[in-house]
Amino acid sequence: MAYWAARWQPVPVLSAIGSLNAASVVEMIPQVPHQEFGIRNRLAQLPDTEGWERVVSSLAPPRQDTDVPAALADLINAVLARYASRAHGNPTMLVHAATTPMAVANTLPSLPKSMWRPSFDAAWSATAAVLAAYAPAESRPFRRAVDVDDVLEQALRHGGDFVIKLADTSLKAYGTSRDEVALAAVLTAIDLDA
Numbered sequence: 001m002a003y004w005a006a007r008w009q010p011v012p013v014l015s016a017i018g019s020l021n022a023a024s025v026v027e028m029i030p031q032v033p034h035q036e037f038g039i040r041n042r043l044a045q046l047p048d049t050e051g052w053e054r055v056v057s058s059l060a061p062p063r064q065d066t067d068v069p070a071a072l073a074d075l076i077n078a079v080l081a082r083y084a085s086r087a088h089g090n091p092t093m094l095v096h097a098a099t100t101p102m103a104v105a106n107t108l109p110s111l112p113k114s115m116w117r118p119s120f121d122a123a124w125s126a127t128a129a130v131l132a133a134y135a136p137a138e139s140r141p142f143r144r145a146v147d148v149d150d151v152l153e154q155a156l157r158h159g160g161d162f163v164i165k166l167a168d169t170s171l172k173a174y175g176t177s178r179d180e181v182a183l184a185a186v187l188t189a190i191d192l193d194a
Contacts (some may be wrong), residue, residue, distance in 0.1 A: 018058030022078035042133035068116040085139035091192035145183035
């Protein structure tokens with residue numbers, strides 16, 4: 001906790017006001033120009049990153065509060081797909097790009113509906129910031145998976161905190177989407193020792 005408290009830095013919350021789906025926008029997020037040093041250095045570059053605000057704002061918003069859970073699910077699935085092929089940028093830090101919107105999705109039932117949309121925008125802004133800070137432009141091939149029990153067993157055998165954290169998010173996402181790339185993201189985290 002002390003590590004995170006010492007490095008905490010606010011990220012401007014940008015509202016989703018566009019018309020593009022999560023998968024498209026996640027692929028378009030521009031990288032900060034200097035992909036070096038820690039997260040504080042990288043996040044400080046966001047305001048000067050060409051296209052940053054325009055791209056992040058181009059995400060289609062949930063139409064009403066009751067659409068927020070589905071919008072978060074779409075965002076999580078898009079990030080997991082990107083993680084599977086681009087986690088080599090920083091496998092540990094990029095776990096947070098998927099687990100942040102999942103944390104918000106998990107807390108929605110405890111929040112008043114008036115907070116759902118602002119929570120979505122905050123999760124999206126944080127996710128986009130991490131992707132801009134660490135996701136490389138080039139993709140790499142990744143292992144495919146089809147067996148949930150095998151993926152869970154591999155994650156538990158690995159035992160790393162971030163692998164387990166991503167496995168929790170990925171298995172929940174797979175449970176609703178049935179998109180096997182969610183399982184592949186866990187294998188990528190294992191292979192890269194997130």
